[in-house]
Amino acid sequence: MFADLNHLSHHAAWRRQLEMLLESAGEGIYGIDLRGRCIFINGAGAELLGYTPDEIVGRNMHYLIHHSYADDRLMHVHDCRIFRAFSEGLGVRVDDEVLWRRDGSCFDAEYGSYPIRDGDQVVGAVVTFADISARKRIECELQLTQTLLERRVDERTARLRTAHESLRRLSAHLSTLREEERAHIARNIHDELGASFTALQLDLNWLRKQIAPDPALAAHVDRMLDVTQNAMGATRRILNDLRPSVLDHLGLWAALETLLQDLQTRTDMECRYVCAPDIERCRLGRSAEIAVYRIVQELLTNVQRHANATTVAIEVVLRDATLVLTVEDDGVGMQLPEQPHTFGILGMRERARAIGGVLALDSTPGAGARARLQLPIESGV
Numbered sequence: 001m002f003a004d005l006n007h008l009s010h011h012a013a014w015r016r017q018l019e020m021l022l023e024s025a026g027e028g029i030y031g032i033d034l035r036g037r038c039i040f041i042n043g044a045g046a047e048l049l050g051y052t053p054d055e056i057v058g059r060n061m062h063y064l065i066h067h068s069y070a071d072d073r074l075m076h077v078h079d080c081r082i083f084r085a086f087s088e089g090l091g092v093r094v095d096d097e098v099l100w101r102r103d104g105s106c107f108d109a110e111y112g113s114y115p116i117r118d119g120d121q122v123v124g125a126v127v128t129f130a131d132i133s134a135r136k137r138i139e140c141e142l143q144l145t146q147t148l149l150e151r152r153v154d155e156r157t158a159r160l161r162t163a164h165e166s167l168r169r170l171s172a173h174l175s176t177l178r179e180e181e182r183a184h185i186a187r188n189i190h191d192e193l194g195a196s197f198t199a200l201q202l203d204l205n206w207l208r209k210q211i212a213p214d215p216a217l218a219a220h221v222d223r224m225l226d227v228t229q230n231a232m233g234a235t236r237r238i239l240n241d242l243r244p245s246v247l248d249h250l251g252l253w254a255a256l257e258t259l260l261q262d263l264q265t266r267t268d269m270e271c272r273y274v275c276a277p278d279i280e281r282c283r284l285g286r287s288a289e290i291a292v293y294r295i296v297q298e299l300l301t302n303v304q305r306h307a308n309a310t311t312v313a314i315e316v317v318l319r320d321a322t323l324v325l326t327v328e329d330d331g332v333g334m335q336l337p338e339q340p341h342t343f344g345i346l347g348m349r350e351r352a353r354a355i356g357g358v359l360a361l362d363s364t365p366g367a368g369a370r371a372r373l374q375l376p377i378e379s380g381v
């Protein structure tokens with residue numbers, strides 16, 4: 001199996017040991033001289049290539065086992081990385097080429113080539129190689145599985161995104177329907193009850209005048225008038241809640257101030273309202289105004305129900321064509337969940353998104369809460 005090893009070793013015992021070492025290696029190992037001819041090869045290497053060692057020794061290894069790429073294109077000897085490496089006196093490790101067997105088949109190989117030196121002089125190279133087809137096949141299968149997996153994840157993400165978008169549109173649609181339904185009920189209450197209450201009040205006033213001389217009866221009618229008055233007040237409040245007519249009459253910004261004033265009247269909270277003058281001229285469109293109004297209404301309800309605050313402030317400013325509305329309180333604050341799941345917060349977020357805005361909440365326990373609605377304003381404001 002060894003060709004002329006005299007220039008490597010003169011000692012028979014040393015040569016024997018070297019032979020045993022080569023034969024016990026699992027990898028293929030061969031040596032080449034400067035012209036690329038095989039000077040030795042171990043049994044494992046020859047077997048991998050389908051030869052006996054004697055059939056290989058003396059042959060040019062590039063032309064025997066390394067002549068072509070996997071796709072059958074010829075590999076010029078000057079492109080051979082083993083050849084290039086040892087002619088430069090360097091080592092090289094390659095795992096993306098094939099080696100060819102005697103029967104014309106090839107296998108994915110990993111090989112390393114290291115120069116053999118005699119003093120400063122490179123006199124040849126030792127090449128170690130192994131069949132890595134199984135590893136390559138597994139890598140290929142892994143790559144395929146990963147591609148499949150990625151495609152499935154992409155498809156599922158796309159489906160989720162579509163479902164989410166449909167839900168968002170459904171929610172926006174339901175919100176519009178709800179507002180329309182509320183407006184419808186408000187109109188009916190207004191037309192039916194409003195007219196009846198006014199007629200009742202007129203009649204009671206007339207009756208009151210007729211029975212003025214009888215104090216007992218007059219006191220009775222006075223109480224009826226009070227009840228009617230209260231009922232009219234309650235109806236007006238319900239109407240306003242159903243359909244914030246203040247929006248139609250005063251516009252959004254004054255309507256927000258009214259919400260805050262109502263809160264101040266009902267509680268001891270100090271309420272502040274800051275609305276920049278350029279905002280006061282700004283109209284958002286009916287559905288956006290209702291959405292902003294409902295969001296602020298819910299935020300103030302939350303402050304009243306949960307915050308235990310002493311002050312609450314609303315600030316509206318315009319920044320780079322974006323309306324920024326902040327509602328801030330100095331109450332107990334809260335631990336914000338990563339994903340909100342309560343309907344008040346979810347509803348506000350959805351309403352904001354439906355009109356092209358974003359609602360961000362910021363709070364920590366003990367440090368109050370702040371909600372910021374950002375809404376891009378189209379030109380012409």
Ligand SMILES: Nc1ncnc2c1ncn2[C@@H]1O[C@H](COP(=O)(O)OP(=O)(O)OP(=O)(O)O)[C@@H](O)[C@H]1O
Nearest residue numbers: 302303306307331332333334342343344345346369
């Ligand atoms: N300004 C606030 N200060 C302190 N905690 C708040 C504030 N706003 C909301 N929270 C907390 O966040 C929770 C969720 O609010 P959200 O409006 O979603 O629900 P809710 O007010 O409890 O019920 P709903 O609005 O459906 O009637 C509240 O239960 C409360 O614990």
Ligand SMILES: [Mg+2]
Nearest residue numbers: 298302344345
């Ligand atoms: Mg709430």
